[in-house]
Amino acid sequence: MAVTEVPAKPVGTARQGLGQTSRRDAWWVAPGVQATVFTICATYLFVSGILWTPIFGTAYEVDGYLSPLFSPLITPDWLPSWISPGLLILWIPLGFRATCYYYRKAYYRFYFADPPGCAVGEPKVHRWYRMETALPFILQNVHRYFLYLAFIPLFFLWVDAAIGLRDHEGHLRFGLGGALLFVNAALLTGYSLSCHSLRHLLGGRLDCFSCTARARARHTAWRAATWFNVKHMEWAWASLISVTATDLYIRLLALGVIGDPAIRL
Numbered sequence: 001m002a003v004t005e006v007p008a009k010p011v012g013t014a015r016q017g018l019g020q021t022s023r024r025d026a027w028w029v030a031p032g033v034q035a036t037v038f039t040i041c042a043t044y045l046f047v048s049g050i051l052w053t054p055i056f057g058t059a060y061e062v063d064g065y066l067s068p069l070f071s072p073l074i075t076p077d078w079l080p081s082w083i084s085p086g087l088l089i090l091w092i093p094l095g096f097r098a099t100c101y102y103y104r105k106a107y108y109r110f111y112f113a114d115p116p117g118c119a120v121g122e123p124k125v126h127r128w129y130r131m132e133t134a135l136p137f138i139l140q141n142v143h144r145y146f147l148y149l150a151f152i153p154l155f156f157l158w159v160d161a162a163i164g165l166r167d168h169e170g171h172l173r174f175g176l177g178g179a180l181l182f183v184n185a186a187l188l189t190g191y192s193l194s195c196h197s198l199r200h201l202l203g204g205r206l207d208c209f210s211c212t213a214r215a216r217a218r219h220t221a222w223r224a225a226t227w228f229n230v231k232h233m234e235w236a237w238a239s240l241i242s243v244t245a246t247d248l249y250i251r252l253l254a255l256g257v258i259g260d261p262a263i264r265l
């Protein structure tokens, strides 16, 4: 049986060895800041979405506001109390972010030093790294499927933001919580529409953008996706922070630690 040889990772022209580089700028600042923000947000979201409710019983919805980590809210009768309802939906945004092309670049750098930065040496052990051609990292290629799924919770986030315009007595309310829900839905929409896979889906595998009406329509959609795509990194960080802030706001509101400044009509 023929065995496919995976070529060794190219050595490249950068200096060899972890952190070795000819660069004189503070190349480590960006991955350092990104690692800090990412670790804080990811840890908080994991605790809040998976552990907080089963252990402490803290509410994830209050007065018409539902945490984005639990949207759409699915609470079947068979779900034991020690399993968070967030678990039934969080695997979609989690898988979408974990396999995102931009985040892969970012966390390969700050978690795996692979490499730590452009033209910065990495550990010699990476010579045996088989890239995304073998388990476990070959699984990153499912990203496009998470993209399709990601539009399901995204739709419900807009619905929740609209529902949040009314308090539990049915009064129209323009509150800080509602504003956060809308901003969060908008940032997550920008993040999803800026996805590299979506841009390829819309405009890829075409030889001619102007030859047919369908191709011209795809060109228009591709240009729109490109407008979002050039800021994909910014959408990624802004939406990660907005999800964290929105959930924290609703948790603190539910605990009575803060109030919700609002205009009620």
Ligand code: FES
Residues within 6 Å of the ligand: 096, 100, 101, 102, 103, 143, 147, 191, 192, 194, 195, 196, 197, 198, 232
């Ligand atoms: S590449 Fe980042 S969400 Fe698809």
